[in-house]
Amino acid sequence: MHIGSFVLAAQFPGQGQGEALHRAVRTGVAAEEAGLDSVWLAEHHFIPYGTCPSAVTLAALLLGRTSRIRVGTAVSVLPTQHPVALGEQAALLHHAAQGRFVLGVGRGGPWVDLEVFGTGLAAYESDFPESLDLLLRWLRE
Structure with missing residues (x-):
């Protein structure tokens, strides 16, 4: 069994x-x-509930301060960024941290994110599968 911790920068x-x-x-x-065995970092935008706008960036810092534990994103909000750019960041951390980085993606939650980033409700409701497919294809190919 593997045991991890969810960390929210509240x-x-x-x-x-x-x-x-x-x-x-x-x-x-x-x-x-x-x-x-692992730590999972939350990403939130524009709310004090979680002040981490980039779980990938915070993961990089934590990976540099640890030597064994796996560090993952819970989650990186896919509708607010380009899937290939996120894939590049994930690949960089995967290699730099010798496989200790784990990318977790999701649709997000607070609607303000979608409004501020200009992606709108469509990115949350219908575009997510396409973005996820592009991210996975990029990481595999």
């Missing part, structure tokens, strides 16, 4: 975004020290 009242992100990284390092 910003508590009176706390800055930087502290929320630093706490998330410290939590990931502590997970490795405790012997867990």
Whole structure:
């Protein structure tokens, strides 16, 4: 059995975004020290519930501060970015971290993301399968 931890960079009242992100990284390092197998990082935009706008970037930082634990995204919000660009980032981390990076993708949740990034509801409802297919084809080929 593999045991992992879900890490959310939540910003508590009176706390800055930087502290929320630093706490998330410290939590990931502590997970490795405790012997867990993986850490999964959440991506959220424009809300204090989660101040991490790029789970891939935070994963890169955590991979650099650990040596054994697998680090994954839970999730990278696919409708807010180009699938090939995300695939390139994932491939870079996979190779640089000697296979310890795991890419998790999803449709996201807060509608404000879709509005701000200009992708709209169609990216969430109907375009996701096509974007996922492109990402998978790019990673495989």
